[in-house]
Every structure is written in structure tokens, then in C-alpha cells.
Amino acid sequence: MSYVDDVIKLVEEKNPAQPEFLQAVREVLESLRVVIEENEEKYRKDALLERLTMPEKIHMFRVPWVDDKGQVHVNQGYRVQFNSAIGPYKGGLRLHPSVNIGIIKFLGFEQIFKNSLTGLPIGGGKGGSDFDPKGKSDREIMAFCQSFMTELCKYIGADTDVPAGDIGTGAREIGYMYGQYKRITGLYEGVLTGKGLSYGGSLARTEATGYGLLYLTDEMLKMNGIELAGKTVAVSGSGNVAIYATEKAQQLGAKVVTVSDSTGWIYDPDGIDVALLKEVKEVKRARLTEYKAARPGAEYHEGKGVWSVKVDIALPCATQNELGLEDAKQLVSNGVIAVAEGANMPTTMEATEYLQANGVLFAPGKAANAGGVATSALEMSQNSERLSWTFEEVDAKLKNIMVNICHNMADAAKRYGKEGNYVVGANIAGFEKVVDAMTAQGIV
Ligand code: NDP
Ligand code: 2IT
Numbered sequence: 001m002s003y004v005d006d007v008i009k010l011v012e013e014k015n016p017a018q019p020e021f022l023q024a025v026r027e028v029l030e031s032l033r034v035v036i037e038e039n040e041e042k043y044r045k046d047a048l049l050e051r052l053t054m055p056e057k058i059h060m061f062r063v064p065w066v067d068d069k070g071q072v073h074v075n076q077g078y079r080v081q082f083n084s085a086i087g088p089y090k091g092g093l094r095l096h097p098s099v100n101i102g103i104i105k106f107l108g109f110e111q112i113f114k115n116s117l118t119g120l121p122i123g124g125g126k127g128g129s130d131f132d133p134k135g136k137s138d139r140e141i142m143a144f145c146q147s148f149m150t151e152l153c154k155y156i157g158a159d160t161d162v163p164a165g166d167i168g169t170g171a172r173e174i175g176y177m178y179g180q181y182k183r184i185t186g187l188y189e190g191v192l193t194g195k196g197l198s199y200g201g202s203l204a205r206t207e208a209t210g211y212g213l214l215y216l217t218d219e220m221l222k223m224n225g226i227e228l229a230g231k232t233v234a235v236s237g238s239g240n241v242a243i244y245a246t247e248k249a250q251q252l253g254a255k256v257v258t259v260s261d262s263t264g265w266i267y268d269p270d271g272i273d274v275a276l277l278k279e280v281k282e283v284k285r286a287r288l289t290e291y292k293a294a295r296p297g298a299e300y301h302e303g304k305g306v307w308s309v310k311v312d313i314a315l316p317c318a319t320q321n322e323l324g325l326e327d328a329k330q331l332v333s334n335g336v337i338a339v340a341e342g343a344n345m346p347t348t349m350e351a352t353e354y355l356q357a358n359g360v361l362f363a364p365g366k367a368a369n370a371g372g373v374a375t376s377a378l379e380m381s382q383n384s385e386r387l388s389w390t391f392e393e394v395d396a397k398l399k400n401i402m403v404n405i406c407h408n409m410a411d412a413a414k415r416y417g418k419e420g421n422y423v424v425g426a427n428i429a430g431f432e433k434v435v436d437a438m439t440a441q442g443i444v
Contacts, residue, residue: 212398214252367409
């Protein structure tokens with residue numbers, strides 16, 4: 001068997017109950033086949049892929065906290081420090097009841113290549129907890145965050161591991177965690193990104209993932225002779241990534257007609273009202289039914305359905321595996337031109353293959369949503385030099401990074417005879433730098 005097949009089999013045997021992790025490993029290794037085969041003997045001897053698919057360290061810990069009624073709850077905390085070949089571990093913290101070790105490992109594995117693609121010196125990591133922030137009071141959120149950080153602080157630091165936000169972790173949670181880190185360690189350092197502007201946060205970090213997604217999408221369309229302005233767009237999700245993807249798409253002249261959350265979705269034929277969406281989601285932390293209540297021209301539907309709307313561009317920005325084969329078929333039959341992933345692995349492998357086989361431009365998450373972590377790395381730079389840059393400066397750097405990623409993934413695909421296959425291109429471009437650094441640093 002080939003080395004790639006051997007390692008996929010090994011990872012399957014060792015991680016049988018981690019379907020998302022296996023999915024991510026298969027997707028990456030399958031697409032790296034062309035590169036691995038060129039150096040098969042050397043990589044096998046160095047156990048390169050065995051090392052790449054095994055986290056350097058995994059921390060798992062108990063997170064006890066007390067609710068407003070005095071009841072004690074216990075959650076599981078995680079930090080997976082996957083790969084530090086090119087820089088300190090970097091990646092978000094997900095707070096969602098679905099979180100388990102397999103999901104954190106999939107996210108940490110993706111993060112290695114994504115962070116490499118940014119061109120900035122950051123390794124791959126991810127963490128989080130099965131804590132559910134929904135319906136909790138501010139005090140309960142603070143109690144959880146303080147307890148979580150009381151353990152996590154032992155493993156992180158500005159030069160070792162720098163967590164940030166992800167699903168369920170936004171500015172409020174980062175604030176509580178930062179306060180606790182500082183209280184325990186006495187260090188005022190850039191140990192978390194996504195911080196508030198008054199205590200070391202970067203301008204444009206809030207917007208970065210969504211804006212970056214549109215900068216890359218715009219560039220990918222341009223490379224293929226297509227204009228973004230005037231296009232109709234479906235966005236899923238209504239959190240941080242979805243909101244700022246919608247905002248930038250509309251600034252660039254496209255019309256976003258859908259958003260969703262875990263209970264339902266909105267179809268707004270006049271274009272999503274971003275100010276209203278922010279009010280509902282960022283301020284009130286309410287359901288999308290409130291958006292509909294304030295916007296009579298919009299429709300609200302229970303359950304799933306954003307991919308059934310006829311659009312030119314689809315931007316999945318909610319969660320993993322939210323766009324399956326049937327959705328892909330519907331999008332193609334409605335004439336979709338491009339799909340770009342704002343979320344991590346939102347498209348199943350079958351759906352991705354179907355879209356690509358039908359000529360749809362497809363930008364994988366590790367390239368398309370890299371603007372968030374790239375701007376986190378810019379926040380780290382600003383913290384190190386104890387300065388803050390203007391919004392325009394950060395936004396210009398972000399745009400430049402996304403345009404570079406777009407060309408790098410296209411060029412890498414071309415180099416290996418897979419022109420237009422940006423999944424292969426992004427994986428190769430991300431992999432090359434990590435492998436180079438791992439090889440140079442010896443067997444560690
Ligand atoms: P948020 O928590 O701000 O928003 C998540 C959105 O997705 C909400 O609308 C949420 O609905 C919906 N959602 C989450 N889980 C599910 C689910 N299981 N089923 C249906 N809907 C769901 O998170 P972000 O916007 O930060 O993250 C969205 C995606 O983008 C994730 O995949 C994340 O890993 C990825 N990402 C985030 C980055 C960042 O900088 N924040 C950077 C790069 C990638 P509800 O509120 O009802 O749960
Ligand atoms: O998936 C991701 O890239 C993030 N959640 C952002 C990570 C970061 O460190 O900003």
C-alpha cells in the first residue's frame with residue numbers, strides 16, 4: 001500500500017470514534033498524495049505523516065462551575081496543541097455542547113495548514129469545552145470562563161500557545177478569560193487574541209474572518225473573470241463570521257439574501273439588513289424570529305434550508321458538515337458559480353467533489369476563513385511592539401494576506417497539474433512550509 005493509505009489506515013485504527021478528525025485527515029492526506037508520492041521513501045522513513053497527524057500534546061481537564069441557583073455543573077475542557085513547527089500554537093476555543101476530543105482534533109489539524117497559509121509564524125492548536133453558553137446569565141458565563149482559565153493558564157502563554165474565539169466564544173468570553181489569566185499569572189501579555197480594544201485587542205479582528213472570506217472570494221472570482229458585484233449570495237449562520245461576511249459582501253455590491261441559526265433561517269429578498277442582524281445577534285443574543293418580527297418583507301423558516309434558495313454564491317459560515325450532497329445538487333441545479341467556506345469543514349467530502357465536478361469554484365475553509373487567525377497574528381505583533389495600528393492598516397494587511405493565499409492555492413494546484421482544484425492547492429501550499437520546518441528541526 002502507498003504511504004498515504006498506510007497512514008490513513010493507522011489514523012482510522014487509532015481514532016475509531018472521531019469521525020470529524022478522520023474526515024479532516026482523509027481530506028488533507030488524499031489531496032497531498034501527489035506531493036507525498038514524490039518523496040515517499042524519505043517521508044516514510046521520517047514517519048512524517050504519523051507525526052503530522054498526532055498532536056504534540058493534549059490537555060483535558062475538569063471545569064466545575066456554579067450556576068445562579070447554587071447548582072454545581074461539571075464540563076470537560078480541552079486544549080489540543082497540535083503542531084508548533086512554524087510558531088506557537090494558535091487557534092480558537094469552541095464552547096458548544098457538541099464539543100468532544102474528535103472535534104477539537106479536527107479543528108486543530110485544519111489549523112496547522114490554515115495558519116501556514118497565512119504566511120505568518122503560527123503553529124496549530126484548538127481548544128474548548130462542551131459547555132453550552134445559550135441561555136446562561138453573564139455571571140454564569142464568567143464563572144465558567146474563570147474556572148476554565150484557572151486550568152488552561154498552565155498550558156498557554158504569549159510565546160507558547162495563544163487561544164482565541166470560535167463558536168460560542170466571543171469578546172465577552174475572551175474578556176473574562178483574559179482577566180482570570182492576568183489575575184493568576186500576573187502577566188499582562190498577548191496570551192489571547194480577539195481581546196477588547198481597551199486592553200490590547202486589534203482593530204478589525206472582529207470583522208476579520210468574514211471580511212477575509214469576501215476578499216478571497218472576490219479574488220477567486222476575478223482570477224476566473226467573474227465580478228462579485230451584482231451577485232446574489234446565500235450565507236448560513238448568523239454569528240461572528242456570518243455577520244461580517246454579509247456586511248463585506250454588501251459593501252462589495254453583492255446581495256446577501258439568507259442567514260440562519262441552529263433553529264431556522266431567514267430569506268430576505270431585499271437583502272439582509274446587517275444593522276438589524278447585529279442588533280438581534282450581538283446585542284440581544286436573540287433568535288432569528290426577532291429579525292423577522294422587525295422586517296415584514298423577510299421570511300422565517302424553521303429547520304434547515306438556506307441552500308435551497310437560488311443564488312450565485314454560497315458561503316457556509318455556521319459549522320462542520322452543514323452542506324451535504326443533496327444541498328450541493330440543489331445549488332448546482334440553481335446555477336451556483338462559487339462556494340467559499342467561512343466555517344471549518346462545512347462541506348462534506350461528497351458535496352465538495354460534486355461541486356468541483358460540476359465546475360463550481362470551491363474555496364476550502366483553511367484558505368477562505370484564514371483571515372481571522374491571520375488578524376489574530378497581527379494582534380500578537382501589535383501586542384509585542386506595544387502599539388496599535390489603525391483599522392485601515394490592519395484591514396489592508398488582511399486583504400493583502402487573503403489575496404496572497406488565493407494566488408498561492410491556485411499556483412500550488414497548477415504546479416501539480418490540478419489547475420482550479422483549490423482544495424488540493426490550499427493543502428499543498430499549507431503543507432510545504434510545515435514539512436520544511438519539521439524536517440529542519442529533526443525528529444521531535
Ligand atoms: P458564532 O458562535 O459567532 O456563530 C455560530 C453560528 O453558527 C450561529 O449562528 C449558530 O447558531 C450557528 N451554529 C453553530 N453550531 C451549529 C450547529 N451545530 N447547527 C446549526 N447551526 C449552528 O461562531 P463563529 O461565527 O465564530 O464561527 C462559525 C464558524 O466559523 C465555525 O465553523 C468556526 O470554527 C469558523 N471560524 C471562526 C473564526 C472566527 O474568527 N470566529 C475563524 C475561522 C473560522 P446558534 O446561535 O443557534 O447556535
Ligand atoms: O478557526 C479559526 O481559525 C478560528 N477560530 C480563529 C483562531 C484564532 O486564533 O484567531
